[in-house]
Amino acid sequence: MPAENPPVAESQPTLSVSNATDKNQTITDPQVLKLALATKLKTMTAVQGDFYFPCVPSMVGEYVQLLAGLLKLLGQNPTPEHINNLRQLIEKGISDGFKLSPHARLIVNYQPAEANKGLAGGITINTKVHVETLADKYKTWPETRQDPLFGSHPDAKVMAVLSQLGDPARTPILDVGAGTGRNSIPLAKLGHPVDAIELTPIFAEKLSASIIAENLTIKVIQGDVLDPLLRMKPAYYKFAIASEVLSHFRYIDQVRLFLAKMCDGLQTGGLLLFSAFLAANDYEPDILARQMSELSWCYLISRDELKSAMDGLPLEMISEESAIEYEQNHLPKEAWPPTSWYVSWATGRDLFPLPQNPPMELRWILLKRK
Numbered sequence: 001m002p003a004e005n006p007p008v009a010e011s012q013p014t015l016s017v018s019n020a021t022d023k024n025q026t027i028t029d030p031q032v033l034k035l036a037l038a039t040k041l042k043t044m045t046a047v048q049g050d051f052y053f054p055c056v057p058s059m060v061g062e063y064v065q066l067l068a069g070l071l072k073l074l075g076q077n078p079t080p081e082h083i084n085n086l087r088q089l090i091e092k093g094i095s096d097g098f099k100l101s102p103h104a105r106l107i108v109n110y111q112p113a114e115a116n117k118g119l120a121g122g123i124t125i126n127t128k129v130h131v132e133t134l135a136d137k138y139k140t141w142p143e144t145r146q147d148p149l150f151g152s153h154p155d156a157k158v159m160a161v162l163s164q165l166g167d168p169a170r171t172p173i174l175d176v177g178a179g180t181g182r183n184s185i186p187l188a189k190l191g192h193p194v195d196a197i198e199l200t201p202i203f204a205e206k207l208s209a210s211i212i213a214e215n216l217t218i219k220v221i222q223g224d225v226l227d228p229l230l231r232m233k234p235a236y237y238k239f240a241i242a243s244e245v246l247s248h249f250r251y252i253d254q255v256r257l258f259l260a261k262m263c264d265g266l267q268t269g270g271l272l273l274f275s276a277f278l279a280a281n282d283y284e285p286d287i288l289a290r291q292m293s294e295l296s297w298c299y300l301i302s303r304d305e306l307k308s309a310m311d312g313l314p315l316e317m318i319s320e321e322s323a324i325e326y327e328q329n330h331l332p333k334e335a336w337p338p339t340s341w342y343v344s345w346a347t348g349r350d351l352f353p354l355p356q357n358p359p360m361e362l363r364w365i366l367l368k369r370k
Helices: 030-043 057-073 080-100 115-121 134-139 156-162 184-189 201-213 252-265 287-295 303-310 323-330 342-346
Strands: 049-054 105-112 123-130 173-176 194-198 218-222 237-242 266-279 315-322 360-369
Touching (some): 057 105, 057 287, 080 123, 156 237, 156 266, 156 323, 184 194, 184 201, 201 218, 237 252, 252 303, 252 360, 266 303, 266 315, 323 360, 342 360
Parallel strands (some): 173 194, 173 237, 194 218
Antiparallel strands (some): 049 105, 266 360, 315 360
16 A cells, blocks of 8 residues: 655755856865765665564654654755645554554655766655555464463363353353463363354464364354344353453444354353453543554453443453463463463553553453343
């Protein structure tokens, strides 16, 4: 998605010999000669490079300020009109990228406007949006990260809730965002009928391979749980799980759609367990924090927003508690932490890298279908 009509920052004007000077006169003034040589050197000096900006609309002003500073550092003289054009260019690219994906990047390229004039000919700026989907981001994980990708044991909270539901054969389970099977496989081994929904093709493939290798019966559905065309068995499941799924959402309407679809799939009296990043009660996230939470895989919602998403749905809140505290207290010692990144992420420090407690954390939320 390249930008059209990129702005050009003009080079700083060079000092010229006074009009009163005879052009036929031989110049020996060291200062004038030094300036002439500096001008020549400028025509022989070139620079080019790329910035990869996260598409955060609230940061457009900072991005423009950085680029304007770069132009001045390179001896250019951007006018207010140039800066305004630059702002419009960056603002459009960032906005377009953010709408397409929280993982989009705006690539800003800068290079000489005229190759044979170097910095003396000015700098031209071009932009394009590079879009990555969530599946694209996860695609490289099996190649760049060691197994287990999400932990070696099932979630302790999942197993605790499951222990209250009785006969496994009579307790069908829906595992949303099943990944490579951290929860699905142990549950199937206990005798539960399991349906697993997984967005990322490579994870769905790894899960299917494990199912075959261990001779298990799990139905794998590769797709997006929010896709209206993805259908689940109506009023069938006694327990639905969505561990580390809502952290990838972007709008509260998606939370409501998810909850509504879970209502359709759950039996009356069935339970829904999911994790979500909730803001502290005394903290109201601003637009920058919300946008950054989407980029950081920790979509942030308030309790009021969660309550609004549940409004009118046949759901009852059973419990809400800290995910990191529960898992640390109940997982086997050898399983804690589940991954090298879990603690930083679940405490909110991936978004707010602070030594103190950030005003958010990952919470386990348990609901009952009325």
